Amino acid sequence: xxxxxxxxxxxxxxxAFGALAAAHADERFYCVALFTSGSYRYVYPTAxxxxxxxxxxxxxxxxxxxxxLWGTQDVAMRELxxxxxxxxxxxxxxxxxxxxxxxxxxxxxxxxxxxxxxxxYSGVCKTVHRACYAVLTALRDSGLFDKEKVLFxxxxxxxxxxxxxxxxEALNSPDLVxxxxxxxxxxxxxxxxxRQRLSDWCRL
Numbered sequence: 001x002x003x004x005x006x007x008x009x010x011x012x013x014x015x016a017f018g019a020l021a022a023a024h025a026d027e028r029f030y031c032v033a034l035f036t037s038g039s040y041r042y043v044y045p046t047a048x049x050x051x052x053x054x055x056x057x058x059x060x061x062x063x064x065x066x067x068x069l070w071g072t073q074d075v076a077m078r079e080l081x082x083x084x085x086x087x088x089x090x091x092x093x094x095x096x097x098x099x100x101x102x103x104x105x106x107x108x109x110x111x112x113x114x115x116x117x118x119x120x121y122s123g124v125c126k127t128v129h130r131a132c133y134a135v136l137t138a139l140r141d142s143g144l145f146d147k148e149k150v151l152f153x154x155x156x157x158x159x160x161x162x163x164x165x166x167x168x169e170a171l172n173s174p175d176l177v178x179x180x181x182x183x184x185x186x187x188x189x190x191x192x193x194x195r196q197r198l199s200d201w202c203r204l
Contacts, residue, residue, distance in 0.1 A: 005105050006131045012102050013135050016045040016095035027051040032145055033153040040128040048087040053077050056086050084155050129201050166194035
């Protein structure tokens, strides 16, 4: 199954992120990620730039509730920086079309199994999971983005800081991970559990 998904996911990711990088070459990217659900039903591209989060922060501060909560643009940007679904480039329609075939493959993987069978269920999850990490590694090493400045992640909805950090540790330089960690609130016990889950799921 992985042999079917990986080549198409790699093609889609390089096409989408290549187009995104070219279209916004004047912006400062700080995160490039593949975004999925906890049950691995889909994979989409997402990315974030400082200019993008600044524009989103301005829009939030136009609302009285957020203006009262955050007050300044700097605070708003800090709160929104790692909320990737708030990025202007999250699941952008201009690039998502590249992932149509990926969506079809993932759907067929789920349709081919008995989801009540725990072994089959976890097998599909791990297939998608490992393909995402392999593609993110290829993206990181491609030179398309500066890997000393851009954080690569496998991101999910409702993802805890510990899981984000464990993902970052698997894909990025120690210096970049250290900077990322300084912007998170980390529980060490949960972090160790997240690292163990990642190790188990990435193991062939």
